[in-house]
Amino acid sequence: MKYIARVSEKIYLTENQHFWLIKLELTKPDRISFTAGQYASLRVDERGMRRSYSIASTPDNEHGINLVAEMVPGGVGSTYLQKIKLGEEVEILAPLGQFVIQKTELRNNNLLFVATGSGIVPLWSMINDLLINKHERRQMRLHWGMRSEEDLFWVDNLERLAETYPNFVFDIVLSKPSEKWELCSGHVQDCLMRDFPQGLTQWEAYVCGRQAVVIEIAAKLEELGMKREDIYHEKFS
Ligand SMILES: Cc1cc2nc3c(=O)[nH]c(=O)nc-3n(C[C@H](O)[C@H](O)[C@H](O)COP(=O)(O)OP(=O)(O)OC[C@H]3O[C@@H](n4cnc5c(N)ncnc54)[C@H](O)[C@@H]3O)c2cc1C
Structure with a gap:
Protein backbone atom coordinates (compact mmCIF):
# COMPACT_ATOMS: atom_id res chain seq x y z
CA MET A 1 0.00 0.00 0.00
CA GLY A 97 8.22 -8.86 2.79
CA GLN A 98 7.77 -12.25 4.40
CA PHE A 99 10.65 -12.10 6.90
CA VAL A 100 8.55 -12.54 10.03
CA ILE A 101 8.43 -14.91 12.99
CA GLN A 102 6.83 -18.18 11.93
CA LYS A 103 3.69 -19.44 13.60
CA THR A 104 4.42 -21.74 16.50
CA GLU A 105 1.42 -24.09 16.81
CA LEU A 106 3.29 -27.18 15.71
CA ARG A 107 6.70 -26.62 17.23
CA ASN A 108 8.55 -25.26 20.17
CA ASN A 109 11.95 -24.32 18.79
CA ASN A 110 14.12 -21.78 20.55
CA LEU A 111 14.78 -18.62 18.56
CA LEU A 112 18.21 -17.64 17.32
CA PHE A 113 18.69 -14.21 15.73
CA VAL A 114 21.85 -13.48 13.77
CA ALA A 115 22.53 -10.05 12.28
CA THR A 116 25.38 -8.23 10.69
CA GLY A 117 25.47 -4.44 10.37
CA SER A 118 22.09 -2.83 9.75
CA GLY A 119 20.65 -6.35 9.53
CA ILE A 120 19.90 -5.81 13.22
CA VAL A 121 16.92 -3.59 12.30
CA PRO A 122 14.19 -6.17 11.52
CA LEU A 123 15.52 -8.47 14.26
CA TRP A 124 15.35 -5.63 16.80
CA SER A 125 11.68 -5.10 15.91
CA MET A 126 10.96 -8.86 16.16
CA ILE A 127 12.76 -9.22 19.51
CA ASN A 128 11.09 -6.18 21.10
CA ASP A 129 7.69 -7.23 19.81
CA LEU A 130 8.11 -10.83 21.00
CA LEU A 131 9.31 -9.95 24.49
CA ILE A 132 7.27 -6.85 25.28
CA ASN A 133 4.05 -7.31 23.32
CA LYS A 134 3.78 -11.08 22.89
CA HIS A 135 5.32 -12.22 26.22
CA GLU A 136 7.38 -14.87 24.44
CA ARG A 137 8.74 -17.51 26.85
CA ARG A 138 11.02 -19.49 24.54
CA GLN A 139 14.80 -19.08 24.73
CA MET A 140 15.88 -16.21 22.50
CA ARG A 141 19.47 -15.53 21.58
CA LEU A 142 20.89 -12.73 19.44
CA HIS A 143 24.33 -12.62 17.83
CA TRP A 144 25.07 -9.24 16.24
CA GLY A 145 28.18 -8.76 14.17
CA MET A 146 29.47 -5.21 13.74
CA ARG A 147 32.75 -3.67 12.70
CA SER A 148 33.82 -1.73 15.78
CA GLU A 149 32.60 -0.14 19.00
CA GLU A 150 31.96 3.18 17.19
CA ASP A 151 29.29 1.56 15.00
CA LEU A 152 27.22 0.14 17.85
CA PHE A 153 23.77 1.48 18.70
CA TRP A 154 20.72 0.22 20.63
CA VAL A 155 23.02 -1.57 23.08
CA ASP A 156 21.25 0.09 26.05
CA ASN A 157 17.94 -1.19 24.81
CA LEU A 158 19.30 -4.73 24.33
CA GLU A 159 20.87 -4.67 27.80
CA ARG A 160 17.57 -3.57 29.32
CA LEU A 161 15.73 -6.37 27.54
CA ALA A 162 18.28 -8.94 28.72
CA GLU A 163 17.96 -7.69 32.32
CA THR A 164 14.16 -7.74 32.22
CA TYR A 165 13.62 -10.99 30.33
CA PRO A 166 15.84 -13.88 31.49
CA ASN A 167 14.98 -15.87 28.34
CA PHE A 168 16.81 -13.28 26.18
CA VAL A 169 20.59 -13.24 25.82
CA PHE A 170 22.63 -11.27 23.33
CA ASP A 171 26.23 -11.22 22.14
CA ILE A 172 27.98 -8.56 20.12
CA VAL A 173 30.78 -9.71 17.86
CA LEU A 174 33.21 -7.12 16.49
CA SER A 175 35.35 -7.75 13.43
CA LYS A 176 37.67 -4.77 14.08
CA PRO A 177 37.45 -4.06 17.82
CA SER A 178 39.70 -1.79 19.84
CA GLU A 179 42.24 -3.37 22.17
CA LYS A 180 39.86 -2.82 25.08
CA TRP A 181 37.20 -5.15 23.65
CA GLU A 182 37.00 -8.30 25.77
CA LEU A 183 34.05 -10.06 24.18
CA CYS A 184 33.83 -12.13 21.03
CA SER A 185 35.73 -10.79 18.02
CA GLY A 186 36.03 -11.96 14.45
CA HIS A 187 33.15 -13.14 12.31
CA VAL A 188 29.75 -13.68 13.83
CA GLN A 189 29.69 -17.24 12.49
CA ASP A 190 32.89 -18.12 14.41
CA CYS A 191 31.23 -17.07 17.67
CA LEU A 192 28.23 -19.23 16.86
CA MET A 193 30.61 -22.20 16.82
CA ARG A 194 31.96 -21.13 20.22
CA ASP A 195 28.53 -20.58 21.78
CA PHE A 196 26.76 -23.67 20.50
CA PRO A 197 29.26 -26.54 20.79
CA GLN A 198 26.33 -28.87 21.45
CA GLY A 199 24.71 -27.91 18.12
CA LEU A 200 21.46 -26.19 17.23
CA THR A 201 18.95 -28.95 16.68
CA GLN A 202 16.23 -27.40 18.91
CA TRP A 203 16.48 -23.94 17.34
CA GLU A 204 15.17 -21.97 14.40
CA ALA A 205 17.06 -18.95 13.07
CA TYR A 206 16.29 -15.51 11.69
CA VAL A 207 19.31 -14.18 9.83
CA CYS A 208 19.72 -10.73 8.29
CA GLY A 209 22.55 -8.77 6.71
CA ARG A 210 24.35 -8.39 3.42
CA GLN A 211 23.81 -11.23 0.95
CA ALA A 212 27.23 -12.90 1.08
CA VAL A 213 27.30 -12.96 4.88
CA VAL A 214 23.79 -14.34 5.15
CA ILE A 215 24.77 -17.24 2.88
CA GLU A 216 27.87 -17.96 5.01
CA ILE A 217 25.90 -17.82 8.25
CA ALA A 218 23.18 -20.13 6.92
CA ALA A 219 25.87 -22.65 5.90
CA LYS A 220 27.38 -22.48 9.41
CA LEU A 221 23.98 -23.02 11.03
CA GLU A 222 23.44 -26.12 8.91
CA GLU A 223 26.89 -27.35 9.97
CA LEU A 224 25.68 -26.93 13.56
CA GLY A 225 22.74 -29.22 12.91
CA MET A 226 19.98 -26.76 12.08
CA LYS A 227 17.57 -27.93 9.39
CA ARG A 228 17.58 -25.76 6.27
CA GLU A 229 13.80 -25.23 6.57
CA ASP A 230 14.31 -23.76 10.06
CA ILE A 231 16.54 -20.94 8.74
CA TYR A 232 14.68 -17.79 7.67
CA HIS A 233 16.61 -14.91 6.19
CA GLU A 234 16.50 -11.45 4.66
CA LYS A 235 19.32 -10.40 2.36
CA PHE A 236 20.15 -6.70 2.14
CA SER A 237 21.30 -6.67 -1.46
C1 LIG B 1 14.47 -6.02 2.33
C2 LIG B 1 15.61 -5.03 2.57
C3 LIG B 1 15.64 -4.31 3.76
C4 LIG B 1 16.69 -3.41 3.99
N1 LIG B 1 16.71 -2.72 5.18
C5 LIG B 1 17.71 -1.84 5.41
C6 LIG B 1 17.76 -1.10 6.64
O1 LIG B 1 16.92 -1.26 7.54
N2 LIG B 1 18.78 -0.21 6.81
C7 LIG B 1 19.74 -0.02 5.85
O2 LIG B 1 20.65 0.81 6.06
N3 LIG B 1 19.72 -0.70 4.69
C8 LIG B 1 18.72 -1.59 4.44
N4 LIG B 1 18.70 -2.27 3.26
C9 LIG B 1 19.69 -1.92 2.22
C10 LIG B 1 19.22 -0.65 1.50
O3 LIG B 1 18.03 -0.93 0.77
C11 LIG B 1 20.25 -0.13 0.52
O4 LIG B 1 20.64 -1.14 -0.36
C12 LIG B 1 21.49 0.41 1.18
O5 LIG B 1 21.12 1.32 2.20
C13 LIG B 1 22.38 1.15 0.21
O6 LIG B 1 21.57 2.02 -0.55
P1 LIG B 1 22.12 3.34 -1.20
O7 LIG B 1 21.09 3.77 -2.20
O8 LIG B 1 22.54 4.33 -0.18
O9 LIG B 1 23.43 2.87 -1.97
P2 LIG B 1 23.52 2.48 -3.52
O10 LIG B 1 23.39 3.70 -4.37
O11 LIG B 1 22.56 1.37 -3.78
O12 LIG B 1 24.99 1.89 -3.57
C14 LIG B 1 26.14 2.72 -3.66
C15 LIG B 1 27.39 1.84 -3.64
O13 LIG B 1 27.60 1.35 -2.31
C16 LIG B 1 27.64 -0.07 -2.29
N5 LIG B 1 26.95 -0.49 -1.04
C17 LIG B 1 25.63 -0.70 -0.87
N6 LIG B 1 25.36 -1.02 0.43
C18 LIG B 1 26.56 -1.01 1.07
C19 LIG B 1 26.97 -1.24 2.42
N7 LIG B 1 26.09 -1.59 3.38
N8 LIG B 1 28.29 -1.12 2.72
C20 LIG B 1 29.20 -0.78 1.79
N9 LIG B 1 28.87 -0.56 0.48
C21 LIG B 1 27.59 -0.66 0.14
C22 LIG B 1 26.93 -0.51 -3.55
O14 LIG B 1 27.38 -1.78 -3.98
C23 LIG B 1 27.30 0.60 -4.53
O15 LIG B 1 28.59 0.36 -5.07
C24 LIG B 1 17.68 -3.20 3.00
C25 LIG B 1 17.63 -3.93 1.81
C26 LIG B 1 16.62 -4.83 1.59
C27 LIG B 1 16.59 -5.61 0.29
Whole structure:
Protein backbone atom coordinates (compact mmCIF):
# COMPACT_ATOMS: atom_id res chain seq x y z
CA MET A 1 0.00 0.00 0.00
CA LYS A 2 1.21 3.51 -0.78
CA TYR A 3 1.68 5.98 2.07
CA ILE A 4 2.68 9.60 2.34
CA ALA A 5 4.57 10.29 5.54
CA ARG A 6 6.25 13.27 7.16
CA VAL A 7 9.73 13.20 8.69
CA SER A 8 9.06 13.87 12.38
CA GLU A 9 12.49 13.15 13.83
CA LYS A 10 15.97 12.54 12.46
CA ILE A 11 18.87 11.75 14.75
CA TYR A 12 22.16 9.96 14.38
CA LEU A 13 22.50 6.78 16.37
CA THR A 14 26.29 6.71 16.37
CA GLU A 15 28.73 9.57 16.91
CA ASN A 16 30.43 8.77 13.60
CA GLN A 17 27.03 9.36 11.91
CA HIS A 18 27.15 6.04 10.06
CA PHE A 19 23.67 5.13 11.30
CA TRP A 20 20.65 7.42 11.40
CA LEU A 21 17.22 6.94 12.91
CA ILE A 22 14.44 8.51 10.88
CA LYS A 23 10.95 8.70 12.30
CA LEU A 24 8.07 8.99 9.85
CA GLU A 25 4.59 10.08 10.82
CA LEU A 26 1.99 8.70 8.43
CA THR A 27 -0.30 11.31 6.91
CA LYS A 28 -2.15 9.62 4.01
CA PRO A 29 -3.43 7.16 5.07
CA ASP A 30 -2.52 7.74 8.70
CA ARG A 31 -2.59 4.18 10.05
CA ILE A 32 -0.57 1.06 9.21
CA SER A 33 -0.76 -2.58 10.23
CA PHE A 34 2.44 -4.60 9.82
CA THR A 35 4.27 -7.57 11.27
CA ALA A 36 7.66 -7.14 12.94
CA GLY A 37 10.39 -7.91 10.40
CA GLN A 38 8.67 -6.35 7.38
CA TYR A 39 10.11 -3.45 5.40
CA ALA A 40 9.15 -0.29 3.54
CA SER A 41 10.18 0.77 0.06
CA LEU A 42 11.08 4.43 -0.02
CA ARG A 43 11.00 6.60 -3.13
CA VAL A 44 14.43 8.22 -3.15
CA ASP A 45 14.51 10.36 -6.30
CA GLU A 46 12.42 12.24 -8.81
CA ARG A 47 12.49 9.40 -11.32
CA GLY A 48 10.94 7.01 -8.83
CA MET A 49 14.02 5.05 -7.81
CA ARG A 50 13.43 3.13 -4.60
CA ARG A 51 15.38 1.69 -1.68
CA SER A 52 14.19 -0.79 0.93
CA TYR A 53 14.42 -0.11 4.67
CA SER A 54 13.27 -2.49 7.37
CA ILE A 55 10.74 -1.09 9.80
CA ALA A 56 12.64 -0.15 12.95
CA SER A 57 9.62 0.13 15.21
CA THR A 58 7.10 -2.32 16.60
CA PRO A 59 3.59 -2.94 15.27
CA ASP A 60 1.88 -1.38 18.32
CA ASN A 61 2.81 2.00 16.84
CA GLU A 62 0.19 2.26 14.09
CA HIS A 63 0.57 5.92 13.15
CA GLY A 64 4.19 5.98 12.15
CA ILE A 65 7.22 3.91 11.32
CA ASN A 66 10.88 4.32 12.14
CA LEU A 67 13.73 3.53 9.79
CA VAL A 68 17.43 3.10 10.48
CA ALA A 69 19.69 3.91 7.58
CA GLU A 70 23.34 3.07 7.24
CA MET A 71 24.96 5.93 5.35
CA VAL A 72 26.77 4.41 2.38
CA PRO A 73 29.05 7.11 0.92
CA GLY A 74 27.62 8.30 -2.41
CA GLY A 75 24.66 5.92 -2.17
CA VAL A 76 21.43 7.13 -3.73
CA GLY A 77 19.21 6.25 -0.76
CA SER A 78 21.83 7.34 1.76
CA THR A 79 22.23 10.76 0.13
CA TYR A 80 18.46 11.22 -0.03
CA LEU A 81 18.06 10.44 3.66
CA GLN A 82 21.10 12.48 4.64
CA LYS A 83 19.60 15.58 2.99
CA ILE A 84 15.99 15.13 4.01
CA LYS A 85 14.70 17.69 6.51
CA LEU A 86 12.22 17.58 9.34
CA GLY A 87 8.67 18.10 8.08
CA GLU A 88 9.42 16.96 4.52
CA GLU A 89 7.12 14.39 2.94
CA VAL A 90 8.24 10.99 1.69
CA GLU A 91 6.45 8.33 -0.32
CA ILE A 92 6.63 4.74 0.85
CA LEU A 93 5.18 1.37 -0.08
CA ALA A 94 4.58 -0.77 3.00
CA PRO A 95 4.38 -3.22 4.59
CA LEU A 96 6.44 -5.52 2.37
CA GLY A 97 8.22 -8.86 2.79
CA GLN A 98 7.77 -12.25 4.40
CA PHE A 99 10.65 -12.10 6.90
CA VAL A 100 8.55 -12.54 10.03
CA ILE A 101 8.43 -14.91 12.99
CA GLN A 102 6.83 -18.18 11.93
CA LYS A 103 3.69 -19.44 13.60
CA THR A 104 4.42 -21.74 16.50
CA GLU A 105 1.42 -24.09 16.81
CA LEU A 106 3.29 -27.18 15.71
CA ARG A 107 6.70 -26.62 17.23
CA ASN A 108 8.55 -25.26 20.17
CA ASN A 109 11.95 -24.32 18.79
CA ASN A 110 14.12 -21.78 20.55
CA LEU A 111 14.78 -18.62 18.56
CA LEU A 112 18.21 -17.64 17.32
CA PHE A 113 18.69 -14.21 15.73
CA VAL A 114 21.85 -13.48 13.77
CA ALA A 115 22.53 -10.05 12.28
CA THR A 116 25.38 -8.23 10.69
CA GLY A 117 25.47 -4.44 10.37
CA SER A 118 22.09 -2.83 9.75
CA GLY A 119 20.65 -6.35 9.53
CA ILE A 120 19.90 -5.81 13.22
CA VAL A 121 16.92 -3.59 12.30
CA PRO A 122 14.19 -6.17 11.52
CA LEU A 123 15.52 -8.47 14.26
CA TRP A 124 15.35 -5.63 16.80
CA SER A 125 11.68 -5.10 15.91
CA MET A 126 10.96 -8.86 16.16
CA ILE A 127 12.76 -9.22 19.51
CA ASN A 128 11.09 -6.18 21.10
CA ASP A 129 7.69 -7.23 19.81
CA LEU A 130 8.11 -10.83 21.00
CA LEU A 131 9.31 -9.95 24.49
CA ILE A 132 7.27 -6.85 25.28
CA ASN A 133 4.05 -7.31 23.32
CA LYS A 134 3.78 -11.08 22.89
CA HIS A 135 5.32 -12.22 26.22
CA GLU A 136 7.38 -14.87 24.44
CA ARG A 137 8.74 -17.51 26.85
CA ARG A 138 11.02 -19.49 24.54
CA GLN A 139 14.80 -19.08 24.73
CA MET A 140 15.88 -16.21 22.50
CA ARG A 141 19.47 -15.53 21.58
CA LEU A 142 20.89 -12.73 19.44
CA HIS A 143 24.33 -12.62 17.83
CA TRP A 144 25.07 -9.24 16.24
CA GLY A 145 28.18 -8.76 14.17
CA MET A 146 29.47 -5.21 13.74
CA ARG A 147 32.75 -3.67 12.70
CA SER A 148 33.82 -1.73 15.78
CA GLU A 149 32.60 -0.14 19.00
CA GLU A 150 31.96 3.18 17.19
CA ASP A 151 29.29 1.56 15.00
CA LEU A 152 27.22 0.14 17.85
CA PHE A 153 23.77 1.48 18.70
CA TRP A 154 20.72 0.22 20.63
CA VAL A 155 23.02 -1.57 23.08
CA ASP A 156 21.25 0.09 26.05
CA ASN A 157 17.94 -1.19 24.81
CA LEU A 158 19.30 -4.73 24.33
CA GLU A 159 20.87 -4.67 27.80
CA ARG A 160 17.57 -3.57 29.32
CA LEU A 161 15.73 -6.37 27.54
CA ALA A 162 18.28 -8.94 28.72
CA GLU A 163 17.96 -7.69 32.32
CA THR A 164 14.16 -7.74 32.22
CA TYR A 165 13.62 -10.99 30.33
CA PRO A 166 15.84 -13.88 31.49
CA ASN A 167 14.98 -15.87 28.34
CA PHE A 168 16.81 -13.28 26.18
CA VAL A 169 20.59 -13.24 25.82
CA PHE A 170 22.63 -11.27 23.33
CA ASP A 171 26.23 -11.22 22.14
CA ILE A 172 27.98 -8.56 20.12
CA VAL A 173 30.78 -9.71 17.86
CA LEU A 174 33.21 -7.12 16.49
CA SER A 175 35.35 -7.75 13.43
CA LYS A 176 37.67 -4.77 14.08
CA PRO A 177 37.45 -4.06 17.82
CA SER A 178 39.70 -1.79 19.84
CA GLU A 179 42.24 -3.37 22.17
CA LYS A 180 39.86 -2.82 25.08
CA TRP A 181 37.20 -5.15 23.65
CA GLU A 182 37.00 -8.30 25.77
CA LEU A 183 34.05 -10.06 24.18
CA CYS A 184 33.83 -12.13 21.03
CA SER A 185 35.73 -10.79 18.02
CA GLY A 186 36.03 -11.96 14.45
CA HIS A 187 33.15 -13.14 12.31
CA VAL A 188 29.75 -13.68 13.83
CA GLN A 189 29.69 -17.24 12.49
CA ASP A 190 32.89 -18.12 14.41
CA CYS A 191 31.23 -17.07 17.67
CA LEU A 192 28.23 -19.23 16.86
CA MET A 193 30.61 -22.20 16.82
CA ARG A 194 31.96 -21.13 20.22
CA ASP A 195 28.53 -20.58 21.78
CA PHE A 196 26.76 -23.67 20.50
CA PRO A 197 29.26 -26.54 20.79
CA GLN A 198 26.33 -28.87 21.45
CA GLY A 199 24.71 -27.91 18.12
CA LEU A 200 21.46 -26.19 17.23
CA THR A 201 18.95 -28.95 16.68
CA GLN A 202 16.23 -27.40 18.91
CA TRP A 203 16.48 -23.94 17.34
CA GLU A 204 15.17 -21.97 14.40
CA ALA A 205 17.06 -18.95 13.07
CA TYR A 206 16.29 -15.51 11.69
CA VAL A 207 19.31 -14.18 9.83
CA CYS A 208 19.72 -10.73 8.29
CA GLY A 209 22.55 -8.77 6.71
CA ARG A 210 24.35 -8.39 3.42
CA GLN A 211 23.81 -11.23 0.95
CA ALA A 212 27.23 -12.90 1.08
CA VAL A 213 27.30 -12.96 4.88
CA VAL A 214 23.79 -14.34 5.15
CA ILE A 215 24.77 -17.24 2.88
CA GLU A 216 27.87 -17.96 5.01
CA ILE A 217 25.90 -17.82 8.25
CA ALA A 218 23.18 -20.13 6.92
CA ALA A 219 25.87 -22.65 5.90
CA LYS A 220 27.38 -22.48 9.41
CA LEU A 221 23.98 -23.02 11.03
CA GLU A 222 23.44 -26.12 8.91
CA GLU A 223 26.89 -27.35 9.97
CA LEU A 224 25.68 -26.93 13.56
CA GLY A 225 22.74 -29.22 12.91
CA MET A 226 19.98 -26.76 12.08
CA LYS A 227 17.57 -27.93 9.39
CA ARG A 228 17.58 -25.76 6.27
CA GLU A 229 13.80 -25.23 6.57
CA ASP A 230 14.31 -23.76 10.06
CA ILE A 231 16.54 -20.94 8.74
CA TYR A 232 14.68 -17.79 7.67
CA HIS A 233 16.61 -14.91 6.19
CA GLU A 234 16.50 -11.45 4.66
CA LYS A 235 19.32 -10.40 2.36
CA PHE A 236 20.15 -6.70 2.14
CA SER A 237 21.30 -6.67 -1.46
C1 LIG B 1 14.47 -6.02 2.33
C2 LIG B 1 15.61 -5.03 2.57
C3 LIG B 1 15.64 -4.31 3.76
C4 LIG B 1 16.69 -3.41 3.99
N1 LIG B 1 16.71 -2.72 5.18
C5 LIG B 1 17.71 -1.84 5.41
C6 LIG B 1 17.76 -1.10 6.64
O1 LIG B 1 16.92 -1.26 7.54
N2 LIG B 1 18.78 -0.21 6.81
C7 LIG B 1 19.74 -0.02 5.85
O2 LIG B 1 20.65 0.81 6.06
N3 LIG B 1 19.72 -0.70 4.69
C8 LIG B 1 18.72 -1.59 4.44
N4 LIG B 1 18.70 -2.27 3.26
C9 LIG B 1 19.69 -1.92 2.22
C10 LIG B 1 19.22 -0.65 1.50
O3 LIG B 1 18.03 -0.93 0.77
C11 LIG B 1 20.25 -0.13 0.52
O4 LIG B 1 20.64 -1.14 -0.36
C12 LIG B 1 21.49 0.41 1.18
O5 LIG B 1 21.12 1.32 2.20
C13 LIG B 1 22.38 1.15 0.21
O6 LIG B 1 21.57 2.02 -0.55
P1 LIG B 1 22.12 3.34 -1.20
O7 LIG B 1 21.09 3.77 -2.20
O8 LIG B 1 22.54 4.33 -0.18
O9 LIG B 1 23.43 2.87 -1.97
P2 LIG B 1 23.52 2.48 -3.52
O10 LIG B 1 23.39 3.70 -4.37
O11 LIG B 1 22.56 1.37 -3.78
O12 LIG B 1 24.99 1.89 -3.57
C14 LIG B 1 26.14 2.72 -3.66
C15 LIG B 1 27.39 1.84 -3.64
O13 LIG B 1 27.60 1.35 -2.31
C16 LIG B 1 27.64 -0.07 -2.29
N5 LIG B 1 26.95 -0.49 -1.04
C17 LIG B 1 25.63 -0.70 -0.87
N6 LIG B 1 25.36 -1.02 0.43
C18 LIG B 1 26.56 -1.01 1.07
C19 LIG B 1 26.97 -1.24 2.42
N7 LIG B 1 26.09 -1.59 3.38
N8 LIG B 1 28.29 -1.12 2.72
C20 LIG B 1 29.20 -0.78 1.79
N9 LIG B 1 28.87 -0.56 0.48
C21 LIG B 1 27.59 -0.66 0.14
C22 LIG B 1 26.93 -0.51 -3.55
O14 LIG B 1 27.38 -1.78 -3.98
C23 LIG B 1 27.30 0.60 -4.53
O15 LIG B 1 28.59 0.36 -5.07
C24 LIG B 1 17.68 -3.20 3.00
C25 LIG B 1 17.63 -3.93 1.81
C26 LIG B 1 16.62 -4.83 1.59
C27 LIG B 1 16.59 -5.61 0.29
